[in-house]
Amino acid sequence: MVKQDKDHKVYVLDTNVLLHEPLAYLSFQEHDVVVPMTVLEELDHIKDRKSDVSRDARVAIRGLDDVLRDATPEQMLEGVALPTLKLENHRTPSSGKLIIVNDHLFPDSISGLPGNENDHRIINCAVHLQTQYSDKKVLLVTKDINMRLKAKGAGLKYVEDYRTDQLIDDIALLTSGFKKVDGDFWQDVGECQTQQNGRYTIHEVPKSLVPDVFCNEYLIDDTNHFAARVVGYDDEHIRLKDLGVERLMHRQAWGVKPKNINQGMALDALLDTDIELVILTGPAGCGKTLLALASALEMIIEKGIYDKVIVTRNTPEIAESIGFLPGTEEEKMAPWLAAITDTLEVLHKHDESPVTSRNYIMEKANIQFKSVNFMRGRSIQNAVVILDESQNLTASQLKTIITRCGEGTKLICTGNLAQIDSNYLTPVTSGLTYIVERFKDFEGSATINLNGVVRSRLASFAEENL
Known part of the structure; x- marks a missing residue:
């Protein structure tokens, strides 16, 4: 069922991962993806609800059906090859499989958790696979923090959050759209090229002054006079649209x-x-x-x-x-x-x-x-x-x-x-x-x-x- 390649991993997906991203199983191209039967049952119950996640449940079910439609019961248990992804005009060949596992057949005693809860059945499935494939890295992927804690407590070695669409690890790292430069910005600039563009002045300053800028990011300093917006940059220079704090504070819209x-x-x-x-x-x-x-x-x-x-x-x-x-x-x-x-x-x-x-x-x-x-x-x-x-x-x-x-x-x-x-x-x-x-x-x-x-x-x- 599961490949014996040493670097080949087995990912067990929780229901909330498929609700968060219905085609999440496509993100594990070179590894095996296990969807327990309990997850399919939860998706089935959710798809008919009148809620904002019912559509995601239906998309997940249709996606799974597209992959498994022509598979026999034996092939579903053995694993069906994941579809090949097309990324930036290049097709990435897939070596992983999508596997449906009937977790109802596994005894509850494996994890020690009572079997009357769906979360416990999914954890139980992951622990069983970990025991069955002791030479493999079996990972439970869930967005439920409490479920991750329970899984570790039940003896599961590897538990992860689903983060493929998470671009930052801490909200404190999210850009504010502007930077405040210490001191007087122009004191460190020296000579720069300046040109008039209609009502506005464009300055070209060395990129070394503010190395990590991005387009339309605003720059201000401690003088309460300088304010500019980045309108372009290359490896050596930044093009700044000179705005000025006073001009910004006099902008108005509809009074x-x-x-x-x-x-x-x-x-x-x-x-x-x-x-x-x-x-x-x-x-x-x-x-x-x-x-x-x-x-x-x-x-x-x-x-x-x-x-x-x-x-x-x-x-x-x-x-x-x-x-x-x-x-x-x-x-x-x-x-x-x-x-x-x-x-x-x-x-x-x-x-x-x-x-x-x-x-x-x-x-x-x-x-x-x-x-x-x-x-x-x-x-x-x-x-x-x-x-x-x-x-x-x-x-x-x-x-x-x-x-x-x-x-x-x-x-x-x-x-x-x-x-x-x-x-x-x-x-x-x-x-x-x-x-x-x-x-x-x-x-x-x-x-x-x-x-x-x-x-x-x-x-x-x-x-x-x-």
Whole structure:
């Protein structure tokens, strides 16, 4: 059943790995992948639920069926060759197998865990394989921390998290989108080439000053005067767009002015039509939604650059209840997008009738509320798309939305990694973290971490102390 090659490993997959990435078994091309019968049973129960993971369960089942469809029962137990992956125009030959194991046949006494729980059966299966193939490295792969602890306690030598889509090990390593240089930046520069590009000045400085920059990263220093954005670089030089702190702090959109330098950098990126993707991260109350919406209104109503605003967000744990809300799709989405309507009222709180102004602006800017569930298959043109609460989305869900954006569309993703509602995501595995790292060196994207709470003194204290 299992190859006897010394370096050949045996991976036992837990159900949550296939829910996290339905085709995860393809990541182990040169090794054997074991899917216990209990995992298939759990996928079967989940696929019919009215929840956000039911689709992933169905995709996993269909994927397994594609590999095993023509296999006989004997071949399934022996193992069926994993499909060959095509990576960057090169086909990587697969030497691994996909094996279905009937873990119900193994005695519970192997691991010592009671056999009435699915997690225990899967651990039991891994321990049994470890005993059966003592010369092999048998690994249980699960995203359940408690299950990893129990597996080690039951005698399993190797237990791992599934990390192929995890680009960083610690959320503290996630880029903030800007760097603060110690002291006075220009003191260390010396001579540099400078050219005028329209209203802006472009400087070319040695890369040795800031060696690890990326496209559209902002640079500031301790003088509170210097601010620039990286617009290009090579092995020797960095091209900087000179912005200046004073100019950033005087940027405004729809009457909103930045309250700190982070918001100034965010507004600069939001109002730049050459940047098609802006990712705003930070704690509750730092102004993510306010800046995104104000910039959208400025570019649509005042400047006429885009035609409409599409506001969308994930609806965690309410996929089964959204259909029972009365009205159209937008009316069903209204409770989940109250943050947008609240923000519109804040932007017009000094008007004689804020509610009337809000309704007028919603019509004037053609603001549409859409559920992420219904974005698949669309092609969005000449619009500003605001993806709110994007920390609750997986990388594949975010890919679905980003690939919907057609010509002349700007996507603004906002999210707070401290407020993840999904049971299947953590800050390091969130799709928001994934796209921040994947897009950080893309010339058409910018990331800004708005790390200061500006909502109120109460909100600031709660963010820091609760």
